[in-house]
Each structure stands twice: as structure tokens, then as C-alpha cells.
Amino acid sequence: MIINGVQIDDTFAEAFNMRGTRVIITAQNLKWAYNAANAMTGFATSVIGCGVEAGIEKELTPDQTPDGRPGVAILMFAMGSAVLMKQLETRMGQCILTCPTAAAFSGIEGSKEEVTPISLGKNLRFFGDGFQISKQFGGKRYWRVPVMDGEFITEETTGMVRAVGGGNFLVLAESQPQALAACEAAIEAMKKIPNVIMPFPGGVVRSGSKVGSKYKAMFASTNDAFCPTLKGLTKTELSPDIESVMEIVIDGLTDLDIRKATRVGIAAACELGAKNGIKRISAGNYGGKLGQFQFHLRDIMADPTLNDLTAEVQA
Amino acid sequence: MSALTFTLKTALQQRLDLSALTPDQLAEKSKADIAAILLPYGRKQLRADEAFELSGDDTANIVFANGNDKLDYIGSQMKSGTITINGDAGSYLGFQMRNGKLTVHGNVDIYAASGMSGGLLHIHGNAGDFLAAAIVGDRKGMKGGTVIVTGNAGDRAGDQMRRGTLLIEGNVGSYCASRMLAGTIGVLGTVGEYVGYGMRRGTLLLTSKPAMHATLQDCGAHTLPFLSLMFKSFGELPSKFAKIDKNRVQRYAGDITNDGKGEILILQ
Numbered sequence: 001m002i003i004n005g006v007q008i009d010d011t012f013a014e015a016f017n018m019r020g021t022r023v024i025i026t027a028q029n030l031k032w033a034y035n036a037a038n039a040m041t042g043f044a045t046s047v048i049g050c051g052v053e054a055g056i057e058k059e060l061t062p063d064q065t066p067d068g069r070p071g072v073a074i075l076m077f078a079m080g081s082a083v084l085m086k087q088l089e090t091r092m093g094q095c096i097l098t099c100p101t102a103a104a105f106s107g108i109e110g111s112k113e114e115v116t117p118i119s120l121g122k123n124l125r126f127f128g129d130g131f132q133i134s135k136q137f138g139g140k141r142y143w144r145v146p147v148m149d150g151e152f153i154t155e156e157t158t159g160m161v162r163a164v165g166g167g168n169f170l171v172l173a174e175s176q177p178q179a180l181a182a183c184e185a186a187i188e189a190m191k192k193i194p195n196v197i198m199p200f201p202g203g204v205v206r207s208g209s210k211v212g213s214k215y216k217a218m219f220a221s222t223n224d225a226f227c228p229t230l231k232g233l234t235k236t237e238l239s240p241d242i243e244s245v246m247e248i249v250i251d252g253l254t255d256l257d258i259r260k261a262t263r264v265g266i267a268a269a270c271e272l273g274a275k276n277g278i279k280r281i282s283a284g285n286y287g288g289k290l291g292q293f294q295f296h297l298r299d300i301m302a303d304p305t306l307n308d309l310t311a312e313v314q315a
Numbered sequence: 316m317s318a319l320t321f322t323l324k325t326a327l328q329q330r331l332d333l334s335a336l337t338p339d340q341l342a343e344k345s346k347a348d349i350a351a352i353l354l355p356y357g358r359k360q361l362r363a364d365e366a367f368e369l370s371g372d373d374t375a376n377i378v379f380a381n382g383n384d385k386l387d388y389i390g391s392q393m394k395s396g397t398i399t400i401n402g403d404a405g406s407y408l409g410f411q412m413r414n415g416k417l418t419v420h421g422n423v424d425i426y427a428a429s430g431m432s433g434g435l436l437h438i439h440g441n442a443g444d445f446l447a448a449a450i451v452g453d454r455k456g457m458k459g460g461t462v463i464v465t466g467n468a469g470d471r472a473g474d475q476m477r478r479g480t481l482l483i484e485g486n487v488g489s490y491c492a493s494r495m496l497a498g499t500i501g502v503l504g505t506v507g508e509y510v511g512y513g514m515r516r517g518t519l520l521l522t523s524k525p526a527m528h529a530t531l532q533d534c535g536a537h538t539l540p541f542l543s544l545m546f547k548s549f550g551e552l553p554s555k556f557a558k559i560d561k562n563r564v565q566r567y568a569g570d571i572t573n574d575g576k577g578e579i580l581i582l583q
Contacts, residue, residue, distance in 0.1 A: 067543045137548035
């Protein structure tokens with residue numbers, strides 16, 4: 001399969017079951033909503049070192065938020081529910097409670113069977129030292145915690161769902177700037193897809209890894225088959241004209257969401273095409289043995305039904 | 316199906332207890348069964364068809380066509396459906412009501428919404444004393460749900476109220492929110508003396524500053540974001556409260572003789 005001169009490899013991305021949640025963060029204005037959300041989703045690129053993978057899903061206008069202020073929705077994913085709950089709690093405490101004017105609300109409603117309520121501000125209330133106030137409106141419990149800028153408002157719980165993490169594709173280009181430009185274009189397009197985040201810096205990761213290492217202490221190490229400077233040394237996956245490879249990793253609430261994001265991302269990268277040095281699109285996998293999900297690139301690019309961007313799980 | 320309608324046909328000498336006539340209790344009952352229900356009437360009992368003319372068959376929607384201030388316990392412990400009263404109702408309206416919708420087009424007597432834990436109680440008229448308060452021997456008044464009173468309420472409105480929302484569009488008598496444990500009371504009119512007396516927790520929202528005793532402490536003027544959440548949640552209610560969009564208040568905390576975690580917020 002070739003799109004605009006870019007070869008789509010006959011391979012697949014391998015992804016895993018994760019647990020995911022959404023939190024709506026509002027503040028006096030978007031600037032401070034972003035300050036809170038950026039802190040909350042900071043150092044959350046990969047579950048390996050950070051515990052969770054998190055990112056900003058979308059901006060919300062005042063009429064889309066519970067308290068009528070501007071806000072953003074963030075998504076957070078972890079390999080297990082215990083880690084997710086722990087990380088959510090510490091990040092809420094250090095990043096949202098601390099941020100001037102910020103408030104946090106549930107982003108996934110807990111009424112459905114597959115949605116597990118997990119604590120959002122439930123334990124943060126104790127920061128109020130007895131001065132905290134509980135309020136119930138419309139069947140939801142909120143906490144008002146007195147803080148120095150006024151009151152910190154948080155909903156008691158949000159919803160946790162089964163989610164999918166580790167969807168990915170690789171962009172192989174003739175130069176580093178060209179690979180980055182293609183990834184930037186892909187990320188711009190993918191940001192419009194609901195229910196997904198690209199957790200790495202700017203959405204792009206350059207240090208793709210393989211399982212294992214020559215060093216006993218390391219369980220993962222650089223993916224030498226895709227390192228352009230090692231073309232002559234290892235069993236390379238790269239043709240002589242490839243000088244740089246970058247990867248986009250996608251976490252989503254459902255595998256369908258990841259398929260949709262993969263499709264628009266690859267399409268945006270391919271739009272730059274061979275004339276801009278984009279040569280190949282590939283994907284990372286472990287031979288299909290580890291992950292519960294496989295995203296075959298050619299199937300995804302051949303499936304126009306994925307252009308329907310109606311979200312499966314609504315805010 | 317038309318609403319099951321009870322039309323009072325006798326002049327009542329005693330108070331009549333209608334706690335048996337709720338949608339959940341009448342569901343599955345035949346017309347003859349309903350007619351034979353015995354209603355406590357003073358020291359005696361009255362068959363339902365001795366007191367009322369019955370018509371209609373939809374037990375999920377009950378109508379009392381000509382209300383009367385001797386009809387007590389209407390909607391007591393009701394769990395579903397609707398009850399509509401055209402005219403006045405007596406005491407203990409919606410006593411321990413759990414869900415559903417109870418509407419009165421008239422005035423009601425004491426202890427309306429006492430022990431209520433869910434649903435919507437809408438009084439298009441005035442309420443007597445002890446609205447949403449605990450009956451003697453109970454330690455909690457209203458425990459959930461929403462009450463709207465378009466007229467005035469008497470003394471002790473919200474006494475020992477534990478949870479839920481009580482919205483009064485008119486004036487309230489003395490001891491409003493006394494011994495309140497939690498929940499939200501809103502009053503658009505005036506309140507009488509000793510507002511928030513012994514108030515422990517909870518929110519009393521007013522539109523003008525009442526006379527306050529010394530154990531309610533001024534905490535200053537504030538813009539409270541939770542009020543936006545609250546008024547947004549009122550948006551669907553058939554009440555003047557649904558149209559309020561303010562979050563600037565003067566905050567008084569109290570009653571500091573009883574923990575002082577309650578608050579009186581005066582909209583500015």
C-alpha cells in the first residue's frame with residue numbers, strides 16, 4: 001500500500017488493556033485551566049517510569065463544563081486500577097488543589113455498568129481540616145475546601161473504564177526535520193479526535209524500545225533495528241535513504257478511538273508525502289504475543305468508516 | 316388511561332389519613348380493592364369510597380380533585396409516580412417521601428416534607444410551620460430531594476434538616492434553619508427572628524440581610540464558584556430559583572455555639 005508516495009508497511013501496532021479515566025479541569029480562564037492540566041499531565045509519558053500516561057484531550061467552552069467556566073478535559077491511563085487511583089489522587093493533590101482558581105470534575109459518568117467510580121476529590125477534602133463542606137446537587141457530591149485564594153471545588157468521584165494503551169505508528173523520513181514535520185502534522189490532526197491522547201512530549205517519541213538488553217538490569221533498550229546511525233551494524237529495518245524515525249503513541253478509551261486516531265494521523269503524515277521526504281509508515285509490536293489488541297496499518301487506512309468521528313464515550 | 320382521581324364527597328369532621336393512597340401502594344390494585352381501603356379518620360376508619368368519589372384508573376398518577384386542610388399524610392412514603400392536589404392539603408404532606416413528584420395547588424399545614432428523602436415536592440401556595448423539619452422524637456428533618464414553595468413558610472422551616480434542597484420563594488417565619496444539620500435552604504423573601512439558631516452545618520441562601528444573633532459571624536464578601544454549580548443544578552426546576560445566576564455573597568458562619576460549620580449566604 002502506497003499513499004502519496006509513502007509506503008504503508010504490512011505490519012501492526014500492538015496495544016494493551018489499560019484502565020483510563022477522564023477529569024474535567026476548569027479555572028478562571030483557559031490559561032489557568034492549562035496551567036493546572038499541564039501540571040497534572042506532566043511527567044506522564046510512559047507507564048514504565050511515570051506510573052500513568054496522561055494528556056490533555058480537548059478544550060471545553062464554558063457551556064460544556066459543570067461550573068460554567070472555561071476548562072480542559074484530561075485523560076489518564078495506567079496498567080491497573082490501583083496505580084491509576086493512586087496517581088490520580090496524588091496528582092489532584094499536588095497539581096489541581098495547588099493551582100489558583102482550578103476546580104476538578106468527573107469526566108466519565110459513573111452510572112453505566114462498565115464505569116467504576118473512583119475517588120477524585122474524596123480524600124482531598126481532609127486538607128480542609130474540618131472546615132470542608134460537602135454539597136450534593138443533581139445526585140452528585142461536591143467538596144468545597146477552603147484555601148487561600150477562596151474555595152477549591154472538586155467533585156467527589158470520577159469514572160474509571162477499561163481502556164486501550166500503546167497504539168502507535170512510526171514515521172520514517174529522509175531527514176530529522178522532515179520526520180518531525182510529519183509528526184507535527186499528524187499530532188495536529190489527531191488532537192481533534194475525542195477519547196485519545198498522545199502522551200509523549202508534543203505527542204512524539206524518538207526513543208522507541210525493544211524488549212531486553214545486553215545489560216542484565218535493563219528490561220528494555222533502544223530499538224536498534226530502527227536507529228539510523230546503526231544501519232551498518234545491526235539487522236536494520238531501515239533502507240539507506242532513511243535518516244530519522246519518530247513514533248507517535250496513542251492511548252484511547254476504546255480500540256475504535258485508537259483506530260480513528262491512527263487513521264487521521266497517518267493520513268496527515270502522508271499528505272506531506274514522498275516529496276517532503278516521508279518514505280515509510282511502520283508500527284511497533286512484539287510479534288503479537290504480548291498485547292491484547294493489534295492495529296494493522298493497512299486495514300486501518302483501507303477502512304473509510306473510521307472517518308466517522310462521533311465519540312463513543314461522551315464527557 | 317386517565318389519572319386516578321379522588322373527589323372528596325363528605326364534609327370531614329375529623330382529620331383523614333391518606334398515607335395508604337400512593338402510586339406504589341395502589342399499583343396492581345383493582346378499583347374495588349382501592350374503594351375498600353380503610354383510611355384512619357379520627358378514632359374511626361373510613362372506606363376510601365365513603366370519603367371520595369373515585370374515577371380514572373392510572374394509579375401512577377393520582378389526583379385529589381378538591382383538596383382540604385384535613386387531608387393528612389398525602390404522599391407519605393411515596394416511592395414513584397405523581398400525586399397532584401387541587402386545593403389545600405393538611406399536615407405531614409410528603410412525610411418520608413422517597414421519590415416521585417408531589418404537587419399541591421393550594422396551602423399546606425405543618426410538617427410538610429418532614430423526613431422526606433427524595434423526589435420533588437412542589438407547593439403552589441403557603442406552607443405551615445415545621446416545613447422540612449423533624450417530627451418530635453426524630454433527630455433529622457428532611458433527608459433528601461427537592462421542595463419548592465412558591466408562597467410563604469411558617470416558623471422552624473428546615474429545623475434539623477439533614478440533606479436536600481428547600482427552596483422558598485416567599486417569606487419565612489422565625490427560627491428558619493434552626494438546628495440545621497446539612498443541606499441547602501434558599502429564601503427569596505424575608506426571614507423572621509433567630510435565623511440559623513443552633514445551625515450546625517448546611518447552607519441558608521438569602522437575598523437580604525436578616526436580623527442575626529451574635530453567634531453568627533461575618534466572614535466577609537466572596538465570589539463562591541460552587542454557587543454556579545448549584546444554580547446550574549436548579550436550571551430545570553419550575554421555580555424562580557432557576558433564573559438566578561449570581562455567585563457573589565456575604566458569608567456568615569454559625570451558629571458558633573453549635574460547631575459553627577453552617578453558613579448564611581446573602582446574595583449581593
